[in-house]
Amino acid sequence: xxxxxFMLGIWPKISLPSPILVAENFAKIIWNGSLPQSIGITLAxxxxxxxxxxxxxxxxxxxxxxxxxxxxxxxxFSAGLLSFPSIAWVPFSILLIGFNEFGIMFVVxxxxxxxxxxxxxxSIRNIPPIYLDAARNMGARGxxxxxxxxxxxxxxxxxxxLRQAWSFAWHAIIGAEILMSIVGLGHIxxxxxxxxxxxxxxxxxxxIFAIGLLVDRLLxxxxxxxxxxxxxxDLHR
Numbered sequence: 001x002x003x004x005x006f007m008l009g010i011w012p013k014i015s016l017p018s019p020i021l022v023a024e025n026f027a028k029i030i031w032n033g034s035l036p037q038s039i040g041i042t043l044a045x046x047x048x049x050x051x052x053x054x055x056x057x058x059x060x061x062x063x064x065x066x067x068x069x070x071x072x073x074x075x076x077f078s079a080g081l082l083s084f085p086s087i088a089w090v091p092f093s094i095l096l097i098g099f100n101e102f103g104i105m106f107v108v109x110x111x112x113x114x115x116x117x118x119x120x121x122x123s124i125r126n127i128p129p130i131y132l133d134a135a136r137n138m139g140a141r142g143x144x145x146x147x148x149x150x151x152x153x154x155x156x157x158x159x160x161x162l163r164q165a166w167s168f169a170w171h172a173i174i175g176a177e178i179l180m181s182i183v184g185l186g187h188i189x190x191x192x193x194x195x196x197x198x199x200x201x202x203x204x205x206x207x208i209f210a211i212g213l214l215v216d217r218l219l220x221x222x223x224x225x226x227x228x229x230x231x232x233x234d235l236h237r
Contacts, residue, residue, distance in 0.1 A: 061120025119161020
């Protein structure tokens with residue numbers, strides 16, 4: 001279909017290159033090492049920032065459960081910030097931290113942490129009371145109740161929240177690399193735009209889509225599916 005549209009000449013070649021030209025551009029940026037290097041740099045940044053975001057988000061979420069007044073207030077505040085576009089954190093990060101690795105990581109953390117906080121808070125609050133009551137009747141208290149009831153019951157919903165937060169983080173890091181002009185997948189996309197090279201833009205977009213899809217389906221989705229099966233939540237499959 002793409003090739004047919006190209007051959008019909010509906011759009012100028014500079015606006016819509018042929019699939020062959022895009023494939024050639026793919027081969028070029030792979031062969032010269034720019035694409036593999038950019039993928040590695042972007043994923044390294046993302047993994048580091050998302051690990052920090054997930055750790056802090058889960059810990060804060062548990063703290064919100066422990067202190068109810070604090071939890072309700074922060075939950076409302078976080079919901080407001082969750083609607084904040086990730087790209088809007090970039091100017092703030094540039095002025096606060098500068099054009100560097102920490103600036104990009106800050107954008108990723110701020111774009112994903114609130115989703116994880118809310119997910120953790122909601123996952124624990126929505127645990128059916130009957131689970132906790134049954135465990136207490138059998139003598140479970142304190143750490144035992146937390147370890148063997150609270151965490152397992154909250155995990156399926158928490159993983160769904162982590163999947164959502166991962167998508168926010170992925171959007172954020174690409175946007176930050178584009179605006180900050182720092183080496184990475186977003187920068188390759190930006191360079192293609194600056195030089196009016198649509199084949200490079202499309203090749204970059206396909207790469208970004210493919211990586212996002214692979215990480216979600218091969219890692220996060222499988223983890224969620226495994227947990228749901230373990231707890232008997234996929235009875236209709």
